[in-house]
Amino acid sequence: MDSPPAKSWSIHTRPEIIAKYQILKRVGSGAYSDVYRARRLSDNLTVALKEVHDYQSAFREIEALQTLHSCPNVVVLYEYFWREDEDAVLVLEFLTSDLETVIRAAKKKEGGIRCGEVKRWMLQMLSGIDACHRNMIVHRDLKPSNLLIGEDGVLKLADFGQARILLEPGYAPDDENREAYEQSSQSQANAIQPPEAIPVEDNSFQEGYRIRDGSMSKEEYFRVLDEVKAKDFDKDTNFPDGDTSCLATCTASDVDEEVFKASYSYEPEDGGDDRVGMTSCVGTRWFRAPELLYGSVDYGLEVDLWSLGCIFAELFTLQPLFPGNSDIDQLSRIISVLGNPTEEIWPECDKLPDYKTISFNKVENPIGIGTCLPSRSPGEVAMVSRLVCYDPARRATAMELLQDKYFNEEPLPVPLSELHVPLEKSGPDEVSGGWRDYNDVGSDSDFDEFANAEITATKTGSFVQFS
Numbered sequence: 001m002d003s004p005p006a007k008s009w010s011i012h013t014r015p016e017i018i019a020k021y022q023i024l025k026r027v028g029s030g031a032y033s034d035v036y037r038a039r040r041l042s043d044n045l046t047v048a049l050k051e052v053h054d055y056q057s058a059f060r061e062i063e064a065l066q067t068l069h070s071c072p073n074v075v076v077l078y079e080y081f082w083r084e085d086e087d088a089v090l091v092l093e094f095l096t097s098d099l100e101t102v103i104r105a106a107k108k109k110e111g112g113i114r115c116g117e118v119k120r121w122m123l124q125m126l127s128g129i130d131a132c133h134r135n136m137i138v139h140r141d142l143k144p145s146n147l148l149i150g151e152d153g154v155l156k157l158a159d160f161g162q163a164r165i166l167l168e169p170g171y172a173p174d175d176e177n178r179e180a181y182e183q184s185s186q187s188q189a190n191a192i193q194p195p196e197a198i199p200v201e202d203n204s205f206q207e208g209y210r211i212r213d214g215s216m217s218k219e220e221y222f223r224v225l226d227e228v229k230a231k232d233f234d235k236d237t238n239f240p241d242g243d244t245s246c247l248a249t250c251t252a253s254d255v256d257e258e259v260f261k262a263s264y265s266y267e268p269e270d271g272g273d274d275r276v277g278m279t280s281c282v283g284t285r286w287f288r289a290p291e292l293l294y295g296s297v298d299y300g301l302e303v304d305l306w307s308l309g310c311i312f313a314e315l316f317t318l319q320p321l322f323p324g325n326s327d328i329d330q331l332s333r334i335i336s337v338l339g340n341p342t343e344e345i346w347p348e349c350d351k352l353p354d355y356k357t358i359s360f361n362k363v364e365n366p367i368g369i370g371t372c373l374p375s376r377s378p379g380e381v382a383m384v385s386r387l388v389c390y391d392p393a394r395r396a397t398a399m400e401l402l403q404d405k406y407f408n409e410e411p412l413p414v415p416l417s418e419l420h421v422p423l424e425k426s427g428p429d430e431v432s433g434g435w436r437d438y439n440d441v442g443s444d445s446d447f448d449e450f451a452n453a454e455i456t457a458t459k460t461g462s463f464v465q466f467s
Contacts, residue, residue, distance in 0.1 A: 010086055011036065011051045017081055017089060021049060032057050032161065037094060047078065050090040057161035058088035064160035065090075067135050073128030075148055075158040092158075096151050096423050099311070100144035105422040107318050117420065118315050119413035122383070123402070124155035129308060130398035132157070133301045136167040142307035143284045144314065153419035166300060285330050286310065286320050290341065290390060293331050295353035302392035309387025309395075313369075316376050321388070332360060338390060339366035346390040379406040 011017060011034075021038040028035040032054040038047050052058035065077035075092055082088040099121065106113045113121075125147060132139055139146075140162040148158045289306035291299050313321040322337075324330025335341070340363055341349045349355055369385045383406055386396040396404075407413060 011049065011089055014081065014086065014089075017049070021047065021091070023049065040091075046094045048092040048094040050092055052088045052090065052161070054161070055088075058082065058090070060163050061090065061160040062088070063165065064132075064137050064139075064163040067137060067165065068131055071128065071131035072154070073124050073156050074131060075156045093150075093156075095148035095156060095158075097149040097421050098145050099147040099149065099155065099315075101422050102149065102420070103144055103314060103318055105420070112318055113315060113420075114411075114414070116411040116414040117418070119407055119411075120153075120416065120419060121155060121315060122312060123407060123413055125157075125308060125311065126398045126402050128155070128157040129304055130402060132163075133304070133398055136165060136301070138164050138166060138301050139304050139307075140164065141284060142304055142311065143287050144311060147311070149421055151421060151423065153416035153421055285327065286323055288330065289392070290331065290334055291352060291392060293327055293334075294349070294355050294358070297353070300392070302395050305387050305392075305395040305397070308398070309384050312387065313373060313384045316373055316380055316384070321372060321384075328358070331358065335360050335363055335366070337367055337369060337372060338388075339363050341390050347393075349390065379409060382406070 012023060017023075020042070021040055024037045024039060026034060027037050027048070033050055033052045036049040036051070038049045039045070040047055052061065062077065062080055062082075065074070068074040069077065075095065078091040078093070080088060080090045102113070102121070129139070129142075137160075139157065139160060141159060142157075146157065146159040148156050150156070287307040287310045289299070289303040292303060310321045322330060322333045324333050339345075340360060341355075343350055369388060370381045373381050373384065383401065383404070386401070389395060
């Protein structure tokens with residue numbers, strides 16, 4: 001067993017953990033968490049112990065995973081340990097690979113990823129995102145390394161440390177499209193069976209935040225979200241430090257729901273932004289939606305759809321779609337492809353906090369998504385284009401894409417058993433699980449590297465123009 005690292009000594013000495021798990025090896029480390037492979041003593045099941053050093057991130061992940069506990073394309077939370085003055089330790093299913101590893105391995109072989117394999121990966125991603133969005137959970141940090149893959153080829157969303165649940169407790173809108181959703185989700189369920197897991201008989205998180213068992217139309221979603229924003233419910237929900245002392249060895253089914261009834265907004269600590277709403281400084285830059293790059297704190301599920309489009313494009317080309325080295329460079333790359341954002345194509349974009357602060361020269365001939373996907377079929381270009389567009393309201397929902405004819409055209413999605421899942425790892429930094437960061441990508445919001453920038457003083461501050 002590895003020697004306990006200095007900042008994670010507690011997991012090796014906490015009796016409630018070592019009484020149930022043998023800690024085998026640290027397999028990942030980041031700014032907010034360390035992950036260990038462990039063996040559950042009761043049945044020898046290999047699990048991942050994720051020690052989360054950030055209080056807010058731990059709560060978000062537990063809350064989201066409790067709500068999504070029965071979804072086959074979301075990582076399973078078995079139980080967790082949490083008490084006052086100690087880091088939370090989440091016990092998660094251990095998955096051997098991730099989509100970033102799949103992409104990296106495909107670069108080394110001729111032909112890349114077969115079209116049928118790409119479709120199966122896409123269907124699984126859409127199934128997971130659809131489950132999140134039906135429960136009004138926005139992930140906010142979708143990227144290939146947060147899409148875990150088991151040896152059986154099942155892909156699962158992971159790392160919900162930045163997730164938010166957008167609707168207030170008890171809201172249950174009418175289900176207008178239950179039949180359509182059930183047909184699409186049933187087809188996925190036939191091909192993707194959830195693994196064995198400790199049963200969750202009473203989900204206290206889910207009791208408070210579960211939205212629906214069916215689906216929601218795009219029109220209904222926007223109507224509901226407008227109502228929620230009007231109530232100012234987009235502020236983050238958490239519970240104060242004084243309520244945590246009882247969370248010593250909580251399984252996923254035995255937490256008193258009273259613990260979670262207090263709430264307050266902590267975004268200024270999280271993102272350094274005192275605007276009302278959520279922080280815009282979320283997600284990894286290459287997959288961050290343009291509304292976030294323009295400083296929006298009033299956004300919804302659509303930021304995940306943009307990220308999903310970027311991931312789809314990377315599956316097709318094995319290269320990131322918008323590999324910006326700063327937030328300004330990120331916007332510049334997007335504009336070179338989609339053109340300058342205007343009210344005509346993106347209503348009310350001029351109301352975004354930083355829209356009038358940042359100005360790029362007019363791009364007369366944007367290259368378009370098709371140019372970024374050379375040698376790809378019209379159907380593949382359309383799948384990306386329906387997600388990677390400026391206006392959030394125009395982005396296709398996961399449910400809509402699950403029913404797209406693209407998945408019924410030849411070549412058909414391959415069975416899970418035919419997916420190529422590379423398992424080899426070269427060291428801790430190569431381990432999957434949302435347990436490694438894109439260190440050269442960054443999740444910060446920065447305005448350094450002002451290439452070809454002209455800064456002009458105004459009455460309200462400065463105006464930055466980029467060529």
